[in-house]
Structure formats: C-alpha cells, structure tokens
Amino acid sequence: MYKLNHFEGNRSEKFLELLKSNWDKLHNDTDIFRYKIDNFDERLVEEKYVLQLNPDRRAKRRTPEEMNDVCQPFDKNKFNFTKVSPEEILFSLEDDVSDVHTVIVNVSPISRYHSLLCPSVNKCLPQVVTAESLALAAEIMFVAQDRNLRILFNSLCAFASVNHLHYHLFIEEEDFYVENVKWQHVKGDIHRLDASYPVPAFCFKIKRQSIVQNSKEIYKVLEHFLNKSIAHNILLTTRSIDANNVVNVIVWPRKKTVGAKQFSAMNVAVLELSGWFPVYDAGSFTNLQAADLEKELSKWNIEDFDKLCEEIVQL
Template identity: 50%
Template sequence: MERQNDFKNVPNLFEEILKKKWDEIHEGPKVFRYKIKEINEKYLQEKYLIQLNPDRGKKRREPEAIHSLSQPFDETKFNFMKASSNEILLTLINGNEEHVFLVNVSPIARYHILFCPYMGSCLPQTITLDSLELVVKMMFASQDRDLRIGFNSLCAFASVNHLHYHLLFEKRTLYIEQVKWNHLKGPVYFKEDYPVPAFCCNIKKLSETINAYILIKYLVDKSIAHNVLITNRKSQETGVHVIIWPRKKTEGAKQFTDFNVAVCELSGWIPIYDEETYRTITAEQIEDELKKWKLDDFFELCEGIKSLY
C-alpha cells in the first residue's frame, strides 16, 4: 500500500501509482468480483457511448437501501472502513486525516477507482466543501486527460452511504462535454435542452470551488437528489468544470435494469448489463429513460439558484 504525506506532493505521481497498483490487484485473485478485459462498445448518434458490462449487473455487492438525502452514516451497513486492505491503492495523509483510494471491486471500466476523503471520519454521502476542493485540486493536478471524477448523491443511485467519489478514465469525449451552455447568473451556467437539464461552474483557480459548492449545498438543503461530474474536457475552455444534474429521487435499494441513470449515464456514457439490449437499444430509447429523471420544476429551481449569487 502506497502512502503519501500530503496531497500537494502527489500531482506528478498519483495517476501512475493508481494505475500500476490497480493492474497488480486486477491480475491477482479474490479482490475483484469480476475481471475487466476488452469491453464491447459503440456510439449511438455520436452522442451516447454504449458499453456492454453484464458482470456489473450480476456480480456486484447488494446496494444499501437509501430513503433520504439526509440519511445518516450507519456503521452496521457496508462502508469503506470494512473494505479489505487488499483493495487499497493509495493513502494520502494530511495531519490526522487519511484520504484513501480503493479499487472499485465491481468496476464500470478499467481503472474505475473510489476516492474516500476523510475516510475514518465516516461521513455520509454528502459533498463537503473540503472534499470538493480535494477532487478539484486532483483534477487540476492531473496530467491524464482521460480522467473524470463523478459523484452520486443519496437518492441518485449512490450505493454506499459513506462519502466517496468515482475516478473514471475514458479516452473518448463524452456527450455533456460537447454541449454549449447558457449563462444563468454569476459563475453559473445551465443547459436546458439536454435530456436532464444541468448546471455548470467553470473553475479556473481552487478558490472558485466555493461557487459549485454553494449550488450543491442548496440542492442538499432542498432535499434535491443530484449527480456531479468533474472534468477538464468540456469544449475548448480551460479550467475544471463541475457539472451538476438536479434530478428526481430514487428510493430504496438500487435496482439493476438495462441500465441505471447515475453520473455516467447522464454524461452520455451508458454501461449496459444485457447483451440483447446492447445490440438493439437506440438513442431515442436512452433519451426516453434519461428524461424520466428530469425535474418538473427546473425553471423554478433556476430562480432559486439565481438568488445565491
């Protein structure tokens, strides 16, 4: 297990360390629930990247039943403190806090990693300003343009109620990274004509992370479920982009159908669990499923967000 004494010392090393260690664990026995080899994939209408991953639908851990965005951490349920030490890729130490990178034992794709900031504090799955600053700093530091960082809130297909982000590596540009945005107010932009409308904050220096956090906290306070993508691949603009989808809530345990609508799917990256569906699904069917999660009062929400800036 690699340990580093402060995030600021990691920038030139962390992707190399994570990928090398991930490959070592993946090649060994008994850690991953299934192995990721070559994944069948295709594009639909130059929008949706479709990937076939039937093992994720069949072999992953049973998700926790989630009923509220304010559901507290429950030590009796699965949490990342219970993960095997064999799953740890890298630990960053900052004073008494440890920020831990784990393999996702049921990966969407190669190098699917879980980042658990302040892991020992056992925080629920709600974005904090400190944790958001950490992942934005990570994105600024990254030399790998394939890296994206995702977050699923409670009631937005989060599977574990213990604060964590998803690190995902994909060489293709995603649909949401190609769209043009409209200015809402201050640092906030929005995209109405997308299957699930979204907000975006462009962060050019770390101190601007607060702009995205204010919006996210507003959603949490209003008990609005949300998914978040952090990327530096949006169009030709510089900086880190925090894309936020407010959406209708899910309740209970995650149910695996042909695909679930979480941060990857909203971004245009669709892991499919069924081979027949992979062969026959259309872009229109994908958009119909995505639109089911669109908030009915998005423009009312826009007015509330304008009042924040």
C-alpha cells in the same frame, strides 16, 4: 501515505501512473475483483452515446444499500469503506491537517481503473457532498493533469450504492457527449447546459488559483439541494475547449429514486447523465437507440428546473 504535492511538477511518480500500476497488479495477481475487466463490447449510438455491455456488474456486484433520504445518516453497521480489506487500498493521501483520504479499487468496476476516492475516510461521513471534498476532487483533477480522468459523484437517492462519502475516479479516452454541449449563461459564474441536452444541469468552473473559493460557491448550490432534499449527480471534467487550468463541474438536480438500486437495463446515475451507458444484457446493448436513451434520461428531469434556477440565482 502521499501528499498531493508529491505528484506535482516533474516528479517521476504521477498520480494516475501510481493508480494504474497498483490497480493492474491487483487485477492481474489477486482475486479481490468480483469479475475481470477484459474487452467489454462497446457501441457508439448516433455519434452521441456510448453503450458498454457489462453483464457481470449486475450479476456479481455487492447488493446496494437501501437509500430513502438525500441526507440519510451514516450507519456503522452497514457496509462502509473502513471495512474493505487492506489490499483493496491503492494508496492514501494526507492533507495539511493530517486528514486521510484513501483511493481504493472498485471491486465491481465499470471499466479498467475504475476506482473510488474516499475523503476523510475515518470520519465516517455519509454520502453527502461537502465543500472540502469537492475541493479535494478538483485538486486531484489539477494534480493528475490528464484529460482522460473524470471524477463523479452520485448523491443518496441518485443511485449511490454505499452511504459513506466517496467519489468515483473514471478514466476514459473518448469524450462524454455532455462535454461537447454548449453552456448558457445564467448569472455571474452560473451557467446551464444548452436546452438541446435531454437533462438540464447547472455548470460551473473551478480555477486552479481559487479551488477553495470556487468550491465553496458551488457548495452553496449543493447545500440548497440538500436543504430541499433534491437528489443530484456531479461530473468533474477538464475536457472542453477552454479547460486549461479549469475544472468544469456539471451538476444535475434530478428526481429521487428511493430504496435499493435495482438492476434494470440501466440505472441513470452520473455516467448515464454524461452520455456513457453501462448496460447489463445483450438485447439492450444491441437494440437501444438514441431516442430510447434520451427517453430514459428525461424520466429523471426535475419537475421545474427554471424555478430552481431562479432560486439558485438568489443565493
């Protein structure tokens, strides 16, 4: 069990070093992964979007749970992260109130070191974002001090596969396309993605000296989405020209998907919205162009983002 401050300063053991070393050991020495992560083909489309060919993820992953409501209650009888085998746990974190947060491997990974952060795992919270879990994710971004780390969240009805509170830890050396898109100021601390991006989103900053307060402010927006049953995806990243001691938070409100996740050529969740596309068949990998990807992304645009923007300003 580790405290987050264990990884700060000049400690010999860093957060991502521990994650990577434990992940590699499990990947190399056990059979807990449903497939191995080895040399997946990747292709950059028009200097914007990354495609990765990963057919095993469609063929071998766990069947996703059926999701019909953005605030669907937790069901102890369904798969949840209290049921994973002990060896899937990379390590656990304990906060100042003795709440336990676990970091576990994703046994159906998209890329090397793809893992899951499960806040307050034993409280069995549904996959509904909380201000506390958002602050925890931001704190981990600051503690990790690695621009390659992103933390991702998919709400229910936005291609979350398990109804138990979790975030994805994703490590990628290259920029996501969305990380280089300009922000437009809306009001106060609220921004939005430049209109050139195919899916509109709200943009915020969490500063290291005000993690809790900034997280609560962002949560007001997310709570509005929950009250209106608006599905959403969230990206936390430190990649930008002014990201020193700042975590950028991009939030996409989007059309809902109802039922179990289907394994089509792509499922538009937070990675895809960020410009990084796992695809499951060689034909799609070879033939998809930027126009095809942007057409797929735009299918999930919320109907009246400008009206929603006005509502958010009033919060």
